[in-house]
Amino acid sequence: MVEANFVSAAELEVELEWKVIDLMRLEHKNAEFIKVIIIIFSFYFKSKSMFSHMIKHQVNPQHTIPLLIFNDVVIADSHSICTYLSEKFGETDRLYPKDLVKRSLVDSRLHFDSGHLFARMRFLYEPILYNKSSEMPEDRIQYIQTAWDIMERFLENSLYVCGDKMTIVDLCLSATESLTEICSMDQIAHRNVIMWLQRMSQLPYYEELNRDPSKKLQTCVIELQKKNAGEF
Ligand SMILES: N[C@@H](CCC(=O)N[C@@H](CS)C(=O)NCC(=O)O)C(=O)O
Numbered sequence: 001m002v003e004a005n006f007v008s009a010a011e012l013e014v015e016l017e018w019k020v021i022d023l024m025r026l027e028h029k030n031a032e033f034i035k036v037i038i039i040i041f042s043f044y045f046k047s048k049s050m051f052s053h054m055i056k057h058q059v060n061p062q063h064t065i066p067l068l069i070f071n072d073v074v075i076a077d078s079h080s081i082c083t084y085l086s087e088k089f090g091e092t093d094r095l096y097p098k099d100l101v102k103r104s105l106v107d108s109r110l111h112f113d114s115g116h117l118f119a120r121m122r123f124l125y126e127p128i129l130y131n132k133s134s135e136m137p138e139d140r141i142q143y144i145q146t147a148w149d150i151m152e153r154f155l156e157n158s159l160y161v162c163g164d165k166m167t168i169v170d171l172c173l174s175a176t177e178s179l180t181e182i183c184s185m186d187q188i189a190h191r192n193v194i195m196w197l198q199r200m201s202q203l204p205y206y207e208e209l210n211r212d213p214s215k216k217l218q219t220c221v222i223e224l225q226k227k228n229a230g231e232f
Contacts, residue, residue: 028065083168094167
């Protein structure tokens, strides 16, 4: 989730240059997206064989955003970008602990975001965004709500997802969470999640870098759903 990278860069005081890739115009699929990356690569890979290897296999075969390009490093996936930025630029390990046990817990919950919460949201949104669907099937909404049940348990005895200190998991999961507001959260059943979101919203840049872009995407999904249904 690109919002997680906006927020983690702000938290680490890292200034990144952002290039907007418009998914609705399928810019992530077209040659330009790949060419831009290859041009950057060509500065670093002087060897022609290495360069043609890159062209053949493409730098991000998933064609997903966000994608980080930093010198000769190319990293796809917001979670990996967060761990990379924290390791590379964090003055301390507060966002991504070095301790093996603590780190494993953070990693496992990053995988929960990728493999469960985000994946379930993706199954709800993508048919509307890309396949002209006008459906929001109830079982897909419920599937997201059961991921919130799991988060409720993560937050049962702690202020943040991996303990009483904020880590990159909180940045990643709150970015995905903001995008699932469309599915209306039960305020009582998910009380811990609501309180955690309020805690996260205290971050000075949270509204601008997380909530505002999330709201835009949700509005886009709702409008497209109506358009696909022939409502306008
Ligand atoms: N787990 C990946 C998911 C990336 C992802 O699916 N990004 C979406 C936008 S939020 C995307 O690029 N969708 C376009 C597509 O898959 O074609 C991450 O966290 O970066």
